[in-house]
Amino acid sequence: MRIPCPLCGERALEEFTYLGDATVKRPAAEETDPKAWYDFVYLRDNPRGPHRELWHHLHGCRAWLEVERDTLTHEVFDSRLARERGTEAK
């Protein structure tokens, strides 16, 4: 498995570390419902197929990336800078 970094190009897997599901949304700081926090901290969709996830190009440019990858085939479809999250895919 190789991961394309928008800044460095396609790089070997061992240059990256993995954080996890990129679709979970942190509740607003003033959220007081424990259920919302439980959801954010613990519950995951864990799809068998395309998965949006956060990777850190730690041993490269150190950028955080949002990668779309198939959890069944390990095919990578899309990779962009995490700070551009929410904007349309290139």
Added chain:
Amino acid sequence: MAADAVAGLANQAIVTDGMRYSLFNLIGQTMRGHRGWPRAWRDPDPKAGYDVVIVGAGGHGLATAYYLAKEHGITNVAVLEKGYLGGGNVGRNTTIVRSNYELPGNEPFYEHSLKLWEGLSQDINYNVMFSQRGVLNLAHSDGQVDAFARRGNGMRLHGADAVLLTREEVRERVPALDLDNARFPVRGGLLQPRAGTARHDAVAWGLARAADSLGVDIIQNCEVTGIARENGRVTGVETTRGHIKAGKVGLAVAGHTTKLAEMAGLRLPVESHLLQAFVTEAIKPMVDQVVTFAAGHFYISQSDHGGLVFGSSLDGYNSYAARGNMPAVEHTIEAAMSLMPSVGRLRLLRHWGGVMDMSMDGSPIISKTPVEGLYLNGGWCYGGFKATPGSGWCFAHTIARDEPHALNAPLSLERFESGHLLDEESTGPFPNTH
């Protein structure tokens, strides 16, 4: 002539069905050229409905069915398996069985499981080759020696066995170790003498045979595709072999736990990850026990066949592919080389992967669910083989009585919401770090 032989076989199968395996049987069958062994379990078509349907014929599903029948007299049970029996993680693990956990919610459960292992072959009349060769965890720093002393004391307080070894005692027991590795010298170790290994396939086959002989239907090539509910209560399952009614449904599908829960509208604190394992060509006895390398999370033992069996950490990202990538391979081999440099002379025979149901705190779930009649067994991470009998025993209790046993009450699904986590490694809600 060939047809005669086949007819003869079929007749004998009927005559000897439900036979107990024994030395006399073995001698008798040997005289007949081993042509008279009956099949070990039936291959029934699914009935219209069952009192209990267990999804997944891995170790845990089969053990659950066995203990439902044996301990609770519930025999109208089916175990549904999408592939073939034993094709999941029960047939892919490195077979380590131990009860050297630290937390009060985990240790009594694993110790109960270890006690069941000690009688399992006799109990199910099938040799699962449980070998109490000992599991030795190496310590590489003074801090680790202290941590192991603490863990060992905790284990002994729960009635398990644990012995703290000095460096010299480690050297005596495992001569192949490099104790003076410049970066990770060995300072001592924690030995659990009653721990060891078991033949994983035999565990699946033996439990299947034992459950079947008590009336449980084991149905292979039968994938569950939906969970039928009415008014919030489970009524059955949809499968590739049609609808099957069920009073209660128990999920024991390991790496696919969240997929099945999703069919009942549940999201879980579980992610699927990838773990690889390795075996070398067979050699003469070299490693007499299971040895783990705490610096690199590496474990090695030698199979009865002679191959060195070893593995290390997860690949580290969500995956349902039962095959891994090279960085994890390289990491594992590096750990092997720093621990036992002589391993470098061996050729790797095979390596493979399995899909792990990693929970958010690294501990398992044996629990009721918010859906009435639906029970959950999952989150085994890469430690579920050792739990096989204990898990089946507790899950059967939970299903039969509709309440957890004291041993699995701490392994509830609600613990994540209520904050009663069992995080042995204290690494937080990151499944790839457990």
